[in-house]
Amino acid sequence: MQKEGSNTCRTLEILGSEHEFSIIDEQLKALPIVDKVMKGFHDAIVNFVKQPDLTFGKRAQTRKELKILPTMLQKDGEPQLTTQSRRKNDSFKICAQCRLGCCQGVRPPLTSKRKAIIETYLREHKITLENLFDYAGYTFPREDKEGYCLFFDRKTKRCRIHEVKPETCVAGPITFDINTKTQKIEWHLKKETICALASGLFEDKQRLSKHLALAKREIRELVKELQAEDLKNILKIEEPETFKIEEDIVEKDILHKLI
Helix, strand or coil, rough: CCCCCCEHHHHHEEECCCCCCEEECCCCCEEECEEEEHHHHHHHEEEEEEEEEEEEEEEEECCCCCEEEECCCCCCCCCCCCCHHHHHHHHHHHCCCCCCCCCCCCCCCCCHHHHHHHHHHHHHHHCCCCCCEEECCCCEEEEECEEEEECCCCCEEEEHHHHHHHHHHHHCCCCCCCCCCCCCEEEEECCCCHHHHHHHHCCCCCHHHHHHCCCCHHHHHHHHCCHHHHHHHHHCCCCCEEEEEEEECCCCCHHHCCC
16 A cells, blocks of 8 residues: 555555556545556556556556556656666667667676676577677677677667666766776766767757766766776776766775775
């Protein structure tokens, strides 16, 4: 039961493999359930109930695979998405239009946590690939003979693991450096010569601010999870086709890795 203000809503039933459910109010009257098709999520179906201060919903990745979303309170009345789905939604708009070959010769770093997430995703989606990862100072997705990432589909020009791809891939035009002297993490924007969307972001300050917040979240998580030697080796990589746009104080535990 979830109570907020004068609204009390209860799950009436959760039955069967598809988790069919009904929601009722205090008078045992069924609340309307709205079907919403999220095209950016491979036409996933989102069923949710809207109230002034309550949203309860369930999400289906496919029409046969329904998942109950946790009860959630949202000011905007929209269902809060899972981390994986939100991550995909954020990053999809940034990289879906790009055709410059960002998936060639980039070698995005992978933590043990990210590797496990990718392996699980591949199993769940029945994607068969062998020898997934390589190591040269740090771990990254294996490349083919032409330097393309193993997870890049040459036919569709899309990432096979888009929803769970490496943090720096989600960050896209945003990259980073850590200055141990100033104790700051520096945020850099790639130049248009290596990222078609970079100039568009730079010209649209609101869009840049939104994507920068996403990139910071992803990269901070990456830096936190990376092994010390891996992080040191990554920071040695030169990225001349970028320029600094912001900087933030870096956490002490991150600095300790670099001592």
